[in-house]
Amino acid sequence: MGGGNGQKSRMARERNMEKAKGAKGSQLETNKKAMNIQAPKGVTLCLNKVILDISTGCRGIQAMEASNKKAVNRDAITEEVAAAFAESNVIPERYYRPDEVNAGIVVGYDDDEAYELPVVDMGRLLDPELAGAEIAKLGSACRDWGFFQLVSHGIDEQVVNEMKDSTARFFSLPLESKKTVAVRENGIEGFGHHYSRVSGKLDWAESVILFSVEMTSLTMRIVGFMAADLGVEQEALVRAFRDSRQNMLLHHYPPCRLPDKVIGITPHTDGLSLTVLLQVDDTPGLQIKKDGRWFPVRPRQGTFIINVANILEVLTNGAYRSVEHRVLIHARKSRTTVVMFHDAHIDGMVQPIQEVLKHNGAEARYRSIEKLEYMKGHFSCKVCMQTFMCTTSEVKCREHAEAKHPKTDVYQCFPQLKK
Numbered sequence: 001m002g003g004g005n006g007q008k009s010r011m012a013r014e015r016n017m018e019k020a021k022g023a024k025g026s027q028l029e030t031n032k033k034a035m036n037i038q039a040p041k042g043v044t045l046c047l048n049k050v051i052l053d054i055s056t057g058c059r060g061i062q063a064m065e066a067s068n069k070k071a072v073n074r075d076a077i078t079e080e081v082a083a084a085f086a087e088s089n090v091i092p093e094r095y096y097r098p099d100e101v102n103a104g105i106v107v108g109y110d111d112d113e114a115y116e117l118p119v120v121d122m123g124r125l126l127d128p129e130l131a132g133a134e135i136a137k138l139g140s141a142c143r144d145w146g147f148f149q150l151v152s153h154g155i156d157e158q159v160v161n162e163m164k165d166s167t168a169r170f171f172s173l174p175l176e177s178k179k180t181v182a183v184r185e186n187g188i189e190g191f192g193h194h195y196s197r198v199s200g201k202l203d204w205a206e207s208v209i210l211f212s213v214e215m216t217s218l219t220m221r222i223v224g225f226m227a228a229d230l231g232v233e234q235e236a237l238v239r240a241f242r243d244s245r246q247n248m249l250l251h252h253y254p255p256c257r258l259p260d261k262v263i264g265i266t267p268h269t270d271g272l273s274l275t276v277l278l279q280v281d282d283t284p285g286l287q288i289k290k291d292g293r294w295f296p297v298r299p300r301q302g303t304f305i306i307n308v309a310n311i312l313e314v315l316t317n318g319a320y321r322s323v324e325h326r327v328l329i330h331a332r333k334s335r336t337t338v339v340m341f342h343d344a345h346i347d348g349m350v351q352p353i354q355e356v357l358k359h360n361g362a363e364a365r366y367r368s369i370e371k372l373e374y375m376k377g378h379f380s381c382k383v384c385m386q387t388f389m390c391t392t393s394e395v396k397c398r399e400h401a402e403a404k405h406p407k408t409d410v411y412q413c414f415p416q417l418k419k
């Protein structure tokens with residue numbers, strides 16, 4: 001970064017910090033009340049995934065045991081895997097997941113001319129002359145892919161770089177240091193703590209604060225353009241996101257010499273409303289499911305990867321799709337990502353937006369459900385823990401059970417369907 005830019009960034013940063021410390025009624029003050037930032041966790045707890053942190057000197061490992069879905073004690077795994085990986089290519093049995101890695105066809109970058117994850121340009125969205133076409137692009141990305149890459153996003157480069165650097169630094173700490181912020185409640189394995197924007201204990205809390213403020217405003221901007229695409233007033237969608245929670249996960253996927261035998265994150269959809277992902281390095285790994293095939297995302301410098309999550313699918317009455325994705329492990333390079341999940345609700349409910357229904361003259365395709373019920377996790381499959389759109393009719397649950405767990409009774413997956 002040049003000196004001029006550096007100066008500009010610093011000023012922007014100071015402005016942001018002022019904002020961050022700012023008076024009542026400021027964005028931060030509002031967010032502070034509304035957001036429950038869980039930052040930073042080493043790696044997410046979700047699903048029955050296994051993440052092995054075995055790169056340089058075993059920095060910490062999180063795992064859910066495939067057999068019984070119980071969280072595995074991180075220290076125990078650390079010892080075991082450190083021993084197992086020090087000099088051999090043997091993968092402890094519980095991490096051995098070749099079937100999941102090899103399930104489904106993966107589209108190669110060069111297989112399909114038409115394949116490139118849609119790119120949306122914030123600069124164009126903000127330009128009155130170009131906005132119409134770019135909004136249409138944004139809309140079709142959310143309908144067809146559920147994912148897009150955002151370029152020219154306008155987020156302060158220094159804020160992004162500091163977030164990246166702090167994250168990378170954190171994961172390179174010795175395990176002993178990371179243990180001082182280990183999370184051990186509720187079977188969640190990882191690092192971090194419930195975190196207040198003004199009193200975070202981490203010495204890099206400032207980076208997190210600045211980044212999270214930027215991510216909130218970026219999300220609000222994007223959502224405003226989504227409203228335009230959906231043919232409703234901005235406020236109809238924006239209000240669902242206002243004062244909503246924001247969760248952050250930092251992922252570190254270490255390399256593994258046998259990448260087709262272990263998985264980074266098993267296929268899932270995201271449970272909140274809109275996810276914004278920042279790639280810290282250029283290691284590929286994220287794959288998106290489209291028309292039954294896995295499409296790898298080619299990491300691009302200076303972009304965010306944005307995806308529609310479950311609640312946004314409901315809010316838009318299914319116009320936008322919350323799409324399955326997964327992460328594979330690289331043989332030689334580690335991969336680190338910063339993921340911001342943004343929540344939304346309509347007056348405490350998860351339901352299609354009235355204005356969207358009216359605009360399309362459509363019936364609601366999703367049942368209304370209280371946000372609290374939704375968050376209790378009633379709507380994840382109890383067999384594979386995939387978060388799932390069960391707010392729809394039972395049909396989707398049954399389809400899921402039949403496709404994914406044909407040998408299992410649907411009520412085992414979704415006990416709440418039993419009346």
Ligand SMILES: O=C(O)CCC(=O)C(=O)O
Nearest residue numbers: 249251270286327337339
């Ligand atoms: O790290 C990634 O690329 C994806 C992370 C993800 O899908 C998630 O945290 O839900």
Ligand SMILES: [Fe+2]
Nearest residue numbers: 268269270325
């Ligand atoms: Fe995800």
